Amino acid sequence: MTRTLSLLTAALLTVAGAQDTTAPAPAVPPTTQSAPPAAPGFPVRTQVTSGTLVGRQDAGVRVWQGVPYAAPPVGERRWRPPEPAPIWVGERDASRPGDVCLQRALIGGSGTRGSEDCLSLNVYAPATATRAPVMVWIHGGSFRSGAGSDYDGRVLAREQGVVVVTVNYRLGALGFLAAPGLLEGRTVGNYGLLDQQAALRWVRANAAAFGGDPANVTVFGESAGGMSVCDQLTSPVAAGLFDKAILQSGPCTPEINTAPLVEALKTGADYARALGCPEGDAACLRAVPAERLLNTPVPGRRAPGSVALPPVYGDAVLPRSPGEAFASGQVNRVPVLIGSNLDEGTLFVAPLAQNGRDIPLWQFWGLVAVLEGWNTPRVLANYPTRNYDTVGLAASALVTDGLFACPVNDITRHLARVTPVYAYEFRDRTAPIELRPTASVPSYGAYHAAEIISVFGTRLEGLADPAKFTPAQADLARTMRAYWANFARFGNPNAGGLPEWPRFDPARNNLLTFQPAFIGERTDFRQEHRCDVWSR
The missing domain is CATH 3.40.50.1820 (Alpha/Beta hydrolase fold, catalytic domain)
Structure with a gap:
């Protein structure tokens, strides 16, 4: 498929937000969370696999925000597949969104938005939901910006009787860098896609706690979110994680939207050198301050505006190019709206x-x-x-x-x-x-x-x-x-x-x-x- 117009790929506008926190990864013992502060509506509690969540109910919709679905991907967990979320003791405040994944601030602005500790999701459920369909939203933003909390699922949940889940996933170099030394098992580079899969596993395990049907999960997304859905349709390790898929304006088959592993590793090696790290030195890469990752250009020639670090094919997550997978019918065969x-x-x-x-x-x-x-x-x-x-x-x-x-x-x-x-x-x-x-x-x-x-x-x-x-x-x-x-x-x-x-x-x-x-x-x-x- 043509490489035309990679010059014009750009992030959708997003909301400026939280501070940068890039401390080394702490140990993950159980933690104690305080009850939520006063907020519109009244508290609603539910039990998930990691502990008790306290969200809010207002105008017929129950909302839980900033819910961790995986452990913080920081320190030694940077550039590794996501690990299960830690267990907490007591009640966890789920009345506000968590940090967005680290990215540049608004287009035309300066500085950063969010933090590395960002693997959370938001749930919007009708107050009377019982085994309701679950719709998991993957946001767009050219794989380098955006957040689940930029999208409000209240109207869709209340009006249509569905449980809506919006997800954060790692972006930019933190989400898609493939470099020598970062190979983990048979995967490298597709950390953002692995995050999405971890969120879908979490939804399967916890949907019933919100009145959702764990056996009826639809993944949907637009732009880079649609491309993510597109990629997950071709990923053998995503098999069984969702029952239906909606793909909005997000084809993953154009060459600019994925990179072959050999090319991605070369780009990653050049990027590591630009960061001052010898080839294959994962420890050096994991010690680089996160803000430097945002401010260091990815080497290589590409059309203006194209995604420097897109998803990678040739590993266990995407064994073949999406174009080949679709043409051969080697896809996860679920109903699709596209x-x-x-x-x-x-x-x-x-x-x-x-x-x-x-x-x-x-x-x-x-x-x-x-x-x-x-x-x-x-x-x-x-x-x-x-x-x-x-x-x-x-x-x-x-x-x-x-x-x-x-x-x-x-x-x-x-x-x-x-x-x-x-x-x-x-x-x-x-x-x-x-x-x-x-x-x-x-x-x-x-x-x-x-x-x-x-x-x-x-x-x-x-x-x-x-x-x-x-x-x-x-x-x-x-x-x-x-x-x-x-x-x-x-x-x-x-x-x-x-x-x-x-x-x-x-x-x-x-x-x-x-x-x-x-x-x-x-x-x-x-x-x-x-x-x-x-x-x-």
Whole structure:
């Protein structure tokens, strides 16, 4: 699959937050937690495998936040598979989120956000839940930013009667560095994916404590979270950890979204030297202050904005490339709901405009030439700038098709040969957004991440707010939440009163499209997105 447009991969905006705490790993004896302070609602207690949690109940939803699902991955546990969470004595305050995983602060800001001690999750459960479907959310952010606590599961839980779990996982070098000396058994580099698997194991063991059904767990995610779900579908060690999967705008098959082990180890060795550590010296790496890991550039040539340390294939977590796994049908065969947005590329292209001007034509041509090589004439011929109001919109269409729409559709077609699949496209070109338009992108359209506030029904800080919905958009959002929850409950999004969502048929290439006041089936997706240009 094409390497086109790795230049435009960028983190979604996230909320600035907690302090950096990078002390060496302490021993893990049982600890004593005090009762929670006063907060909205009233205390609710539950017993999980590690001890008693005290959360809060308000407006019909019980919430437990900052719940550890694994031991702190610090000191000697840095760059090792996650270990079980320690047991505590007494009651643990679960009324506020835990630290987010260490990352840079807001785009355009300085400093860091979060800490290494971050492997926690948040649970949102209807007050009357009994064996309710469980939906585990993997956040996006280009594998280097974001947090589970950036997403509020209250509306989805209360309205649809599901238990929602949002998860933190290690990011950046702490989550995905593969370097000589860090091999642990047959795994290296995929610590963030292993964290996600540990969280899913925790959910299996503890879902009943929150009124959830441990035998009915759906993993869902968007962008890097969707890519994570995509990777977990191909991971043999993730088999049995989830019963259904929802993949939103997150194809893991483009070459920029994973790295072969040999290449990742070379990059890791170069990075270790940049940190001042001899090759193979794991002790030296584990002693590097965490902030230095954020401030030391990863060596190597790559297109601007691409993920320097993506998930790695060639180890026990991802034995083969995701593309090969999907093409061969060697995947975890669970029902899948999968889709993308009509204008994915606008969110990435908009910031490229400089000094209030559109992207120069020569820059557009040059970037395509560098990234596409021999395929450049074919690509440019299919995205003539004269057909768009700006050069930026031509680039946006190219990003949408080459990096999102067509790879997602290819995965959909492969999956449908071995498991039930339901496919969609989000097409609301008037979706709310809090970002300003630019000279290159005068309108964001149905942009990357635009569907998230419909799925959750709550604001995504810095990006969009459902309070800005029109009545038709609010109706669409409720319908989408019903589809998502039905799929989590039954493995089929359909239910009485909703427009029929036919199962995906590779021969028809049928998708359900979501627009305000219109939900309907289309079969011309590959033609509209020029997928023949991106076929290999």
